Amino acid sequence: MEVLTNRQKKALETRERLLKTSLDLFNKYGYEHVSVEQITKACNVSKGTFYTHFPSKYDVILEKFKELDHFYSTVEKNIDGALPASEKILLVYQEQMKYLTNVVGKDLLRTVYTAAMTNQVQQDHYLINPQRKIFQIMNTYIEEGIQQGEFRQNISIPNIQAIIQRCMRANVYDWLIHSEDFDLASEMSQFTKIVLNGLKSNK
Known part of the structure; x- marks a missing residue:
């Protein structure tokens, strides 16, 4: 050391x-x-x-927010590789939402979302950067789902990823504007399940 x-x-x-x-x-x-x-x-x-x-000053926010990347890597390692892709995606999101609720908190998330909407931040800001660990993990699961016939073949990987990303951002935004009785992990799970069912192939 x-x-x-x-x-x-x-x-x-x-x-x-x-x-x-x-x-x-x-x-x-x-x-x-x-x-x-x-x-x-x-x-x-x-x-x-x-x-x-x-x-x-935006890099100050990113420094704190990038702690999530290490967390995502830990979650990924603990997911059963035999599970269907859709279940893996749900598990990652559920753990992510618990982490945001219990560790990151609303104050920092509000700051991140507010900063992302100002003209002081470049277009390719952290929330949508494709190099983020969370998006790399999701890409892997989406590719698995398509290869295994779980997801529809007529929607491209980038489009599926964009849809799934919007599930995350929409639910986080709802959490930020609702009172404390909004259970982020539970709401994310319900919403994302419906979206994932719509992306599945009709086999």
């Missing part, structure tokens, strides 16, 4: 402070109303220090 120098430890501490302070400010004032200058003043560091750690 590599031992960090004092300078490296201090850099990590600064990065974590910038991350936490940024997210706190985004949650309090709204992503679009917080500047890099406000973040650096609150942390008592220079703008140059901020940009050493994060290319932009």
